[in-house]
Amino acid sequence: MRPSFFHHLHPPTIPARQSRFRYTLGAGGYSVFLSLVLVISGALLMFYYIPTPEQAGPSIQMITFLVPFGGLIRNLHYWAAQLLVVVAGIHLLRVIFTGAYTAPRRFNYLLGLILFVLSVFLDFTGYVLRWDEGVRWALVAGTNLVQSIPRIGPGLYRLVMGGTQPSPATLTRFYAWHIFGLVLIMLIVGAWHIFRVRRDGGIAVPPPDQRTAPERISRFELVRREGLATLIGITILLLAAAFIPAPLAPPMSDVTAQTADASAPWFFLWVQQLLKVGDAFWMGVFVPLAVILILGGLPYFLPAVPSTELGRWFPPGGRLAQIIVAALVIAILGLTLLAVLPTGA
Amino acid sequence: MRQRILVATVLLVFAMLVVIWQVNRQPRAVVITPTLTGEEEYCLSCHADLPEISASHPIESFGCVLCHGGERLALEADLAHATMRGGRNPSDLAVADVSCGGSECHTGSAELQRDHVSRVQTSLQATYAGAIASIRYTYGVQANLTAQKAISAVQALHPPEGASDSRPQALDAFNPSKETHPFVQAFGENCLTCHLQAEPLPGPAFNRLTGCAACHTPSTGRDPEQPLHQLTTVIPYTQCNACHNRGNYDLRQMDFVPRSDTPSDRMNDYYQPIAQFTRCEFELDCVDCHTRQEAMGNGYLYNNQAEQQYVQCKTCHGTLDAAPLTRTIQDETDIALRLAYLNPAIPLQVGDTIVVTEQDEPLWNLRQLPDGKFEMITKVTQVRYPVPLVMGSGCTQNPEQQESSTCHACHDVQR
Amino acid sequence: MPATTSNAKTNAIPRRDFLTLAWKSLLAVSGALSFAGLLRFFSHEPYPAPVTKFDLGPAGQFSPGTHAVIAEARSVIVYGSQGLMAYSLICPHLGCTVESAEEGFECPCHGSRFDAEGNLVQGPASQGLKPLNLEVNEAGNLILDTAA
Numbered sequence: 001m002r003p004s005f006f007h008h009l010h011p012p013t014i015p016a017r018q019s020r021f022r023y024t025l026g027a028g029g030y031s032v033f034l035s036l037v038l039v040i041s042g043a044l045l046m047f048y049y050i051p052t053p054e055q056a057g058p059s060i061q062m063i064t065f066l067v068p069f070g071g072l073i074r075n076l077h078y079w080a081a082q083l084l085v086v087v088a089g090i091h092l093l094r095v096i097f098t099g100a101y102t103a104p105r106r107f108n109y110l111l112g113l114i115l116f117v118l119s120v121f122l123d124f125t126g127y128v129l130r131w132d133e134g135v136r137w138a139l140v141a142g143t144n145l146v147q148s149i150p151r152i153g154p155g156l157y158r159l160v161m162g163g164t165q166p167s168p169a170t171l172t173r174f175y176a177w178h179i180f181g182l183v184l185i186m187l188i189v190g191a192w193h194i195f196r197v198r199r200d201g202g203i204a205v206p207p208p209d210q211r212t213a214p215e216r217i218s219r220f221e222l223v224r225r226e227g228l229a230t231l232i233g234i235t236i237l238l239l240a241a242a243f244i245p246a247p248l249a250p251p252m253s254d255v256t257a258q259t260a261d262a263s264a265p266w267f268f269l270w271v272q273q274l275l276k277v278g279d280a281f282w283m284g285v286f287v288p289l290a291v292i293l294i295l296g297g298l299p300y301f302l303p304a305v306p307s308t309e310l311g312r313w314f315p316p317g318g319r320l321a322q323i324i325v326a327a328l329v330i331a332i333l334g335l336t337l338l339a340v341l342p343t344g345a
Numbered sequence: 346m347r348q349r350i351l352v353a354t355v356l357l358v359f360a361m362l363v364v365i366w367q368v369n370r371q372p373r374a375v376v377i378t379p380t381l382t383g384e385e386e387y388c389l390s391c392h393a394d395l396p397e398i399s400a401s402h403p404i405e406s407f408g409c410v411l412c413h414g415g416e417r418l419a420l421e422a423d424l425a426h427a428t429m430r431g432g433r434n435p436s437d438l439a440v441a442d443v444s445c446g447g448s449e450c451h452t453g454s455a456e457l458q459r460d461h462v463s464r465v466q467t468s469l470q471a472t473y474a475g476a477i478a479s480i481r482y483t484y485g486v487q488a489n490l491t492a493q494k495a496i497s498a499v500q501a502l503h504p505p506e507g508a509s510d511s512r513p514q515a516l517d518a519f520n521p522s523k524e525t526h527p528f529v530q531a532f533g534e535n536c537l538t539c540h541l542q543a544e545p546l547p548g549p550a551f552n553r554l555t556g557c558a559a560c561h562t563p564s565t566g567r568d569p570e571q572p573l574h575q576l577t578t579v580i581p582y583t584q585c586n587a588c589h590n591r592g593n594y595d596l597r598q599m600d601f602v603p604r605s606d607t608p609s610d611r612m613n614d615y616y617q618p619i620a621q622f623t624r625c626e627f628e629l630d631c632v633d634c635h636t637r638q639e640a641m642g643n644g645y646l647y648n649n650q651a652e653q654q655y656v657q658c659k660t661c662h663g664t665l666d667a668a669p670l671t672r673t674i675q676d677e678t679d680i681a682l683r684l685a686y687l688n689p690a691i692p693l694q695v696g697d698t699i700v701v702t703e704q705d706e707p708l709w710n711l712r713q714l715p716d717g718k719f720e721m722i723t724k725v726t727q728v729r730y731p732v733p734l735v736m737g738s739g740c741t742q743n744p745e746q747q748e749s750s751t752c753h754a755c756h757d758v759q760r
Numbered sequence: 761m762p763a764t765t766s767n768a769k770t771n772a773i774p775r776r777d778f779l780t781l782a783w784k785s786l787l788a789v790s791g792a793l794s795f796a797g798l799l800r801f802f803s804h805e806p807y808p809a810p811v812t813k814f815d816l817g818p819a820g821q822f823s824p825g826t827h828a829v830i831a832e833a834r835s836v837i838v839y840g841s842q843g844l845m846a847y848s849l850i851c852p853h854l855g856c857t858v859e860s861a862e863e864g865f866e867c868p869c870h871g872s873r874f875d876a877e878g879n880l881v882q883g884p885a886s887q888g889l890k891p892l893n894l895e896v897n898e899a900g901n902l903i904l905d906t907a908a
Contacts, residue, residue, distance in 0.1 A: 044801065058418055059806075065387070065420035066374060068800040072364060224346050231353035235360045242364040250416055250427045347779040354786040361793050378808060385808065 016215035027091035041077040051175040056131035057251025078246035099305035099318040100204035106299040108196035125178040134249040137262035148281040270335035379408030399576040436557035468642025473540040475649030494519035502644030531599035539588040553587040657747040681707035812907035846892040847878040853885035
């Protein structure tokens with residue numbers, strides 16, 4: 001058959017060994033799939049969601065309970081969003097633990113890191129758009145972290161909030177970032193990232209004379225595999241969306257009122273836990289920024305992984321990076337667990 | 346590979362069918378748009394079997410959310426009920442001003458007597474000021490029987506009139522844990538189950554709600570777990586007896602002793618065995634004689650029940666020299682007509698002459714007939730009673746002595 | 761396996777083509793279901809339809825010779841040669857609200873003209889003003905229904 005547009009997006013053939021699911025976990029591909037689901041379900045939600053403080057909560061209730069399949073679309077959007085953060089994180093870890101961040105892939109690794117941070121910000125801005133009782137942490141603690149940054153904090157806070165305190169302008173801005181600002185950046189960086197994957201030689205593999213397995217698969221087979229993965233992905237997402245509803249609390253009535261048990265969204269629980277032990281700026285801004293900088297610096301400050309060791313998990317040349325990242329993951333997971341466990345203190 | 350794709354497609358179609366089945370399992374949405382709010386409400390999707398609460402609160406006008414609060418668009422129980430006021434009872438005094446209030450509703454102008462919610466908070470049934478004052482005086486904590494404390498802090502709607510008026514201007518909150526006398530503390534722990542903010546003692550005989558519903562939702566005798574969606578002004582004596590005539594306080598044990606008799610008829614059920622009463626005191630219901638201001642307050646704070654309650658035998662039966670006070674209804678806006686409208690048993694019209702109390706409250710179920718005689722139509726039992734007057738009879742009534750004991754000397758019923 | 765040799769007599773379809781046909785048709789089914797679902801998704805109307813019934817008060821106030829414009833209903837009540845009638849003031853051409861002129865109505869958008877009883881006199885419109893349903897309720901009030 002003549003290759004279609006989708007076939008031409010892929011190289012004519014790729015090494016069979018490294019295209020296996022247990023090597024890549026399909027995590028990069030699933031990140032693209034989930035982003036697509038998010039754009040489509042998000043566009044559908046835009047037909048009914050109203051971004052004003054009085055109407056945000058009621059319009060979401062209307063979508064969830066009254067619009068035919070509205071609840072399904074909203075749940076799809078919610079689960080695809082949370083899974084994107086998880087799957088993108090898995091992709092990041094896979095790249096680290098297989099040494100695929102090393103030259104010539106260092107710049108693409110940075111692009112991927114930016115995409116990961118963008119997906120977290122998209123998750124956060126989408127969460128705020130609920131404007132219900134459950135998002136108070138975001139509006140109070142989260143945005144006050146911005147204010148705590150020395151020198152530029154108060155100015156940056158006003159830029160983010162559209163005023164000196166949470167207001168209707170805040171909701172409009174978060175909406176604009178969520179449906180367009182961040183999406184536009186993600187599209188550009190995402191397209192660049194995928195282009196760079198091909199230009200840097202595809203999935204990281206040993207040089208041809210070092211490969212032990214010469215088999216290759218054709219672009220046709222590759223597209224078939226991706227089609228299969230898409231079908232499985234849609235099925236799982238549909239079932240999750242049908243049976244596990246997205247959270248919904250009563251609409252926020254008084255934006256400035258305080259609540260005692262405000263809780264961060266799950267991906268920021270580790271930051272909330274850090275904030276219990278220290279200063280707002282150091283724990284809430286500096287430490288997360290430091291984590292990103294450490295991750296971003298790994299390909300540049302650590303010795304490169306020899307190309308003979310690429311194409312498999314845990315290459316010895318990348319041991320230091322693997323240990324550093326494993327430690328970061330354990331720390332963040334540990335902090336998240338601490339935040340979730342019922343505390344006596 | 347093709348096989349795998351086929352299997353995956355089969356699973357996908359199956360998942361879509363499962364989703365369609367799941368979506369169709371949701372409760373069918375039923376919408377009403379009440380005329381007073383103009384906003385759609387979906388409560389009836391699950392609660393269509395509830396009876397209408399009263400003829401004066403039709404659902405087409407009020408809907409549900411105006412009184413109860415709640416999320417009007419939600420079809421999931423926890424979310425829909427999350428912002429309801431007062432749980433199952435929006436008339437609890439903590440939220441009654443929002444639920445029952447409004448300038449056209451029950452926190453309106455005092456001149457038009459539409460300020461029920463504000464007045465109720467000053468009435469003794471809410472403040473319990475008399476019982477609290479009497480216990481504190483008995484045990485030497487306060488010097489006299491002038492009320493100082495109430496269940497919640499409250500300001501009188503009307504200030505006392507002049508130096509000789511002993512009615513309080515304001516009352517502080519009664520806090521048993523701050524009281525020093527152990528008996529007063531025990532009173533606070535054991536004896537505060539009969540005011541409008543208190544949850545009743547367990548048992549069908551005590552069963553009532555709090556707030557406005559304590560009287561206006563006649564739920565005594567029912568299982569407390571069976572909620573009653575009803576508001577009425579036709580309040581039977583059994584509802585008053587959720588708190589009244591239930592037993593006695595033992596001051597030495599500082600505890601409540603419920604009455605132990607098992608009456609089988611209205612006469613014995615109405616009052617405790619120790620009481621004496623006339624025929625009208627058990628054949629009529631409490632609401633036939635006791636007025637709205639006596640029960641719901643008139644904006645003044647009172648020191649005890651004897652001060653707030655003023656209707657006496659002579660209010661209906663007159664004195665040796667005078668017939669009871671009357672008023673002829675002149676126009677459609679007379680409050681007597683508004684009250685009679687709520688009870689179809691009482692056919693009142695413009696031009697009718699009704700008895701009024703010494704404080705000008707209409708006894709709108711007591712009319713003067715064209716031949717000059719007086720007739721009461723009871724509100725609950727709907728019986729027509731001719732009302733004999735003291736004037737022109739053999740009664741030796743003393744207008745200065747109107748306590749029960751004096752009339753009962755001749756008129757009590759033996760049982 | 762080639763389709764030509766021993767299968768020619770039985771007309772059997774090759775296995776792989778059957779599998780391909782099978783999954784493609786199931787995908788088409790799922791596409792059709794999704795499309796139907798999408799149409800239902802878009803069919804929800806968040807805002808209640810506007811009022812179409814108007815209580816105009818006692819019917820007796822509309823005596824012969826009446827020519828009363830009801831602005832909030834975009835209609836006119838006329839008691840003329842046909843008795844008590846109601847006409848819509850929405851121009852049948854392209855929907856502008858016609859205005860009262862010396863002998864009837866004129867549309868400010870493209871110049872259509874109608875007489876006092878709604879008949880078409882001139883203009884790009886091709887029909888007269890639409891008659892609307894009038895009824896008297898139990899209380900004796902005139903009810904105008906702009907939807908009928």
